[in-house]
Amino acid sequence: MTAYPQAMNKVQQDGQLLDATDRQIIVATQAGLPLVAEPFAALARQLGLETDEVLQRVADMQACGIIRRIAAVPNHYALGYIANGMSVWNVSDEHITELGGLIGGLDYVSHCYQRPRYLPLWPYNLFAMVHGRSRDDVMARVGAISALLGEHCRGHEVLYSKRILKKTGLRIKG
Amino acid sequence: MTEKETAAAMLAILDTPATLTALEKCLLNEYQRDFPLCASPFALIAEQQGVTEEAVMGTLQSLQQRGLISRVGPVFAPQRAGASTLAALSVPDAALAQVADLVSCFEAVNHNYEREHLYNLWFVVTAADEEQVRQVLDRIEQQTGLPVLNLPLEKSFYIDLGFPLWC
Numbered sequence: 001m002t003a004y005p006q007a008m009n010k011v012q013q014d015g016q017l018l019d020a021t022d023r024q025i026i027v028a029t030q031a032g033l034p035l036v037a038e039p040f041a042a043l044a045r046q047l048g049l050e051t052d053e054v055l056q057r058v059a060d061m062q063a064c065g066i067i068r069r070i071a072a073v074p075n076h077y078a079l080g081y082i083a084n085g086m087s088v089w090n091v092s093d094e095h096i097t098e099l100g101g102l103i104g105g106l107d108y109v110s111h112c113y114q115r116p117r118y119l120p121l122w123p124y125n126l127f128a129m130v131h132g133r134s135r136d137d138v139m140a141r142v143g144a145i146s147a148l149l150g151e152h153c154r155g156h157e158v159l160y161s162k163r164i165l166k167k168t169g170l171r172i173k174g
Numbered sequence: 175m176t177e178k179e180t181a182a183a184m185l186a187i188l189d190t191p192a193t194l195t196a197l198e199k200c201l202l203n204e205y206q207r208d209f210p211l212c213a214s215p216f217a218l219i220a221e222q223q224g225v226t227e228e229a230v231m232g233t234l235q236s237l238q239q240r241g242l243i244s245r246v247g248p249v250f251a252p253q254r255a256g257a258s259t260l261a262a263l264s265v266p267d268a269a270l271a272q273v274a275d276l277v278s279c280f281e282a283v284n285h286n287y288e289r290e291h292l293y294n295l296w297f298v299v300t301a302a303d304e305e306q307v308r309q310v311l312d313r314i315e316q317q318t319g320l321p322v323l324n325l326p327l328e329k330s331f332y333i334d335l336g337f338p339l340w341c
Binding site for chain 1 (some may be wrong): 241289290327
């Protein structure tokens with residue numbers, strides 16, 4: 001399967017073509033930078049580039065959204081954020097953009113999306129993944145979301161994960 | 175790191191959350207975005223935090239070895255090439271293990287979770303286009319005899335800034 005991020009397609013549509021060197025940088029950094037004093041110089045040597053060029057290309061990819069952020073990425077699960085609940089909400093369609101923006105901006109929510117309903121089996125149109133250190137923590141935060149949504153919400157549920165059966169990481173290919 | 179080692183690291187932290195040093199907490203909390211993009215980023219962090227470059231690098235190496243950070247580097251926008259969908263099945267308990275394996279075996283399925291709900295199996299299907307996603311869902315329906323709830327993303331409200339671990 002050809003697997004480039006849509007961000008790349010978007011950039012290509014905008015006429016700012018990502019080249020093979022950008023893709024090499026993506027492939028070489030998606031598992032992380034080496035923890036050495038000059039990590040971008042190490043990367044540059046590995047790819048046969050100048051350090052400044054690597055830094056500039058990373059900055060450009062960040063500016064156009066292919067790179068969302070540069071981070072020491074915590075393993076939330078290992079740090080005790082072991083509870084996560086997929087909260088699903090039945091909110092009024094006319095207010096969903098405003099409400100989604102509100103909920104998606106909460107710092108304990110990741111992956112906040114509008115999805116279709118299938119009545120009567122599935123009445124929920126807003127999904128928000130809620131993270132916490134315990135189920136009580138998650139429930140308190142779900143309660144806070146419920147209060148924020150107020151009368152625009154006609155019902156919700158929280159689906160906890162019981163087992164991860166398959167999880168494949170990044171699959172960007174060079 | 176193996177699953178067992180990750181679990182061990184997790185338990186160690188749950189048992190003794192106080193074992194994280196102030197510098198460890200700071201590096202975990204403050205650099206989920208805006209990690210310095212410069213030739214000597216660890217020296218710059220050291221300057222910002224009033225510690226040595228060696229302390230910053232040593233601490234990050236230790237956090238990574240213990241599985242508490244997965245990596246230091248760019249976070250790429252999720253793969254959105256082609257098409258994908260979130261799908262769910264309501265599987266009778268007795269058939270769950272078998273159906274879960276069947277679903278996981280599709281290369282196009284990259285996440286598959288058991289959740290506590292009438293809809294107890296949730297998975298993400300990613301393929302080159304919508305037609306191929308539909309074909310995978312059709313094959314799952316044929317092979318399991320169960321109707322698939324197909325919930326493609328209509329709009330994203332997610333802004334990824336990392337999130338505070340200690341407030």
